[in-house]
Amino acid sequence: xxxxxxxxxxxxxxxxxxxxxxxxxxxxxxxxxxxxxxxxxxxxxxxxxxxxxxxxxxxxxxxxxxxxxxxxxxxxxxxxxxxxxxxxxxxxxxxxxxxxxxxxxxxxxxxxxxxxxxxxxxxxxxxxxxxxxxxxxxxxxxxxxxxxxxxxxxxxxxxxxxxxxxxxxxxxxxxxxxxxxxxxxxxxxxxxxxxxxxxxxxxxxxxxxxxxxxxxxxxxxxxxxxxxxxxxxxxxxxxxxxxxxxxxxxxxxxxxxxxxxxxxxxxxxxxxxxxxxxxxxxxxxxxxxxxxxxxxxxxxxxxxxxxxxxxxxxxxxxxxxxxxxxxxxxxxxxxxxxxxxxxxxxxxxxxxxxxxxxxxxxxxxxxxxxxxxxxxxxxxxxxxxxxxxxxxxxxxxxxxxxxxxxxxxxxxxxxxxxxxxxxxxxxxxxxxxx
Numbered sequence: 001x002x003x004x005x006x007x008x009x010x011x012x013x014x015x016x017x018x019x020x021x022x023x024x025x026x027x028x029x030x031x032x033x034x035x036x037x038x039x040x041x042x043x044x045x046x047x048x049x050x051x052x053x054x055x056x057x058x059x060x061x062x063x064x065x066x067x068x069x070x071x072x073x074x075x076x077x078x079x080x081x082x083x084x085x086x087x088x089x090x091x092x093x094x095x096x097x098x099x100x101x102x103x104x105x106x107x108x109x110x111x112x113x114x115x116x117x118x119x120x121x122x123x124x125x126x127x128x129x130x131x132x133x134x135x136x137x138x139x140x141x142x143x144x145x146x147x148x149x150x151x152x153x154x155x156x157x158x159x160x161x162x163x164x165x166x167x168x169x170x171x172x173x174x175x176x177x178x179x180x181x182x183x184x185x186x187x188x189x190x191x192x193x194x195x196x197x198x199x200x201x202x203x204x205x206x207x208x209x210x211x212x213x214x215x216x217x218x219x220x221x222x223x224x225x226x227x228x229x230x231x232x233x234x235x236x237x238x239x240x241x242x243x244x245x246x247x248x249x250x251x252x253x254x255x256x257x258x259x260x261x262x263x264x265x266x267x268x269x270x271x272x273x274x275x276x277x278x279x280x281x282x283x284x285x286x287x288x289x290x291x292x293x294x295x296x297x298x299x300x301x302x303x304x305x306x307x308x309x310x311x312x313x314x315x316x317x318x319x320x321x322x323x324x325x326x327x328x329x330x331x332x333x334x335x336x337x338x339x340x341x342x343x344x345x346x347x348x349x350x351x352x353x354x355x356x357x358x359x360x361x362x363x364x365x366x367x368x369x370x371x372x373x374x375x376x377x378x379x380x381x382x383x384x385x386x387x388x389x390x391x392x393x394x395x396x397x398x399x400x401x402x403x404x405x406x407x408x409x410x411x412x413x414x415x416x417x418x419x420x421x422x423x424x425x426x427x428x429x430x431x432x433x434x
Contacts, residue, residue, distance in 0.1 A: 013050065014258070025260055026083050052259035052266070053082050053118055054227050055154065055188045074106035078115035085122045088263030088300045095123045102132050108139075110148045117155055121162065122265040124302035130159050150182040158192050162304075164330030166199035167368045184223075190215055191227035198234050199331035201364075201371030206235050219251075226255040230267045237272065240426055242279040249273035264293050265305045271312035278315050279429040283395050287313070303327040311336050316393060318343055325359075334363045334372050342431070345423060346393050348386035379422045388412055389419045392431055 016025035081097035084090045098116040106112045113136065120129040133156045136142045143149035153176050160169040173193035181189045190213050197206035210216045210232060219225050219232075233248030253269040264270060270293035277286035290313035297305035307327025314320025321340040328336060341356035357375070364372030381389060384405075391401045398416070402409045416428075425431050 026087070051079055051082050052086055052226075052256065052261050053115055054224060054266075055114065055151070055185055072106040072109055072112065074101045074104050074112050075109065075115075077101050078112045078119070081119040082115050085119050085263055086259065086261045086266060088265070088296050091123050091301050094119050095125055098123075099128070107132075108136075108142055110145075110151055113148075114151055114155065121155075121159060122263065122302070124265070124304055126159060126163055130156070130163070133159065147182045147184065150176060150185050154185055154188060154192065157196070161192070161196050161199060162330070164333075164367050166196040166331065169193075169196040170200060170202075186213075187215070187222050187224040188227055191224060191231040194231040195234060198231070198238050199367065199369065201238075201369040203235060203238055203371075206231075207239075210235070226252050226259075226261075226267055229255065230269060230272070233269075233272060233276075237276055237279075240279075240430065242276040242429060246273050246276035246280065249276065262296055263300050263305075264297050264309060265300055265302050268293065268305060268308045270296075271308045274312040275315075278312075281395065281429070286315070304329075304332075307336070308332060311339070315339070316343065318347075330363075330367050331369065334360050334367070334369060337363060338372070342423060342425070343393070345381060346386060346389035346419075346431070348381065348383060348390075350380040375424065381419060381422060385415050385419050385422070388415045389423075389431060392416065392419075392428060 013025045077097045078101045081094045081101070084094040084097070098119040101107060101112050101116040102120075104112075107116070113132075117129050117132055120126075120132070133152060136152055137156075143152055153172055157169040157172040157176075160166070160172070170193060173189055173196065177189050177193065190209065194206045194209050197203070197209065207216075215222065215228055216232070219228055222228060229248045229252035233245045233252065236242070236245035236248060249269045249272045252267060253273070256267060256269065261267075270289045274286040274289035274293070277283075277289060290309060294306070294309035294313050297309040304327060307324045310320050310324035310327070311332070314324060318340060321336055321343065325333060325336045325340065337356050337360035341353045341360060344350075344353035344356055361373050361375060364370075364375075387405065388401055391404065396404065398409050398412045402412045405412070419431065420427060423431065
């Protein structure tokens with residue numbers, strides 16, 4: 001039977017992924033898709049578990065009663081676009097496939113639309129992705145089911161977050177959850193709303209949001225576990241709980257590895273884990289994670305993932321942080337500019353530091369993040385405070401700094417307390433990664 005063959009193919013795909021044989025795993029998926037085309041989705045094989053996409057149904061999930069139509073040939077093209085995206089190769093090819101699907105008559109089919117718009121978004125083609133969403137919203141009868149209606153709301157909200165409009169995203173997602181979201185998207189709605197709230201600096205609301213939905217535990221069997229772990233890790237990092245953030249990002253990475261997702265455009269778990277590792281003073285580990293992400297981001301070629309990777313890799317390089325600031329926007333731009341200000345202040349470049357902090361506040365105001373926008377420019381450090389701050393960021397202990405400067409440890413401690421107060425950071429980890 002076709003169903004049994006698909007189950008065997010799914011198991012084979014998993015074994016190939018675990019063995020690092022990703023190209024062979026992709027060929028298995030392509031063969032399944034070729035045989036599923038034209039088979040009605042209510043009677044044919046479930047395609048869940050063949051490739052990763054946020055919000056996609058998982059193996060064993062109940063069939064969607066509102067999808068009686070046969071799987072169109074264009075679904076194969078849409079899933080091929082996602083496979084290229086997950087592997088992080090051939091960005092132009094992924095975009096071309098996605099646009100072909102969205103320009104065809106099959107663009108109204110829920111799976112074709114979701115896979116293709118997400119592929120465009122991961123490729124950095126936000127303008128095109130949002131235009132296709134606007135077309136769907138304006139097309140009478142397009143959202144002919146609760147599933148399609150909620151899918152459209154979700155993807156529009158996520159694109160708004162990525163475009164630096166987290167307030168719009170949060171409002172749409174809160175309304176979606178209040179009226180009752182289609183079960184397939186329950187976890188994803190929570191994750192993407194929490195991510196938007198973190199971008200807005202509304203950390204208490206994001207924390208309450210996880211608790212209300214009982215998603216502050218292990219998340220072992222939760223659908224869209226990778227997205228939830230990434231959102232919760234971002235909340236931990238914003239709250240200064242760097243170890244918890246690091247653990248969530250590593251768990252996110254393990255989840256994505258099982259789906260053969262190597263592209264940081266999908267979820268930047270390595271760069272986020274690296275930022276947490278910096279704050280935990282695990283320099284070699286942070287550098288290794290950041291380098292791996294930068295290589296993968298440059299291979300994919302979309303600006304935003306490269307900017308995020310440069311941010312993680314350039315914690316002690318003003319040039320790299322400046323380059324990162326030119327490639328990211330929204331909440332990521334706020335963080336990069338703030339970190340650049342911390343670095344320059346620690347080096348005693350006060351005027352340049354004040355300009356970076358002012359730029360961070362301006363970027364925060366643009367996205368509606370009052371937590372960051374209200375921050376005052378820190379007072380200047382003395383030359384000795386600047387030297388000590390720079391040595392802390394270089395990874396030296398207080399004892400090593402005292403020996404380097406020819407002072408007692410207590411003097412270093414007193415100067416550091418002034419540095420923390422002036423820069424508004426919470427101790428050593430805050431100075432290393434604010």
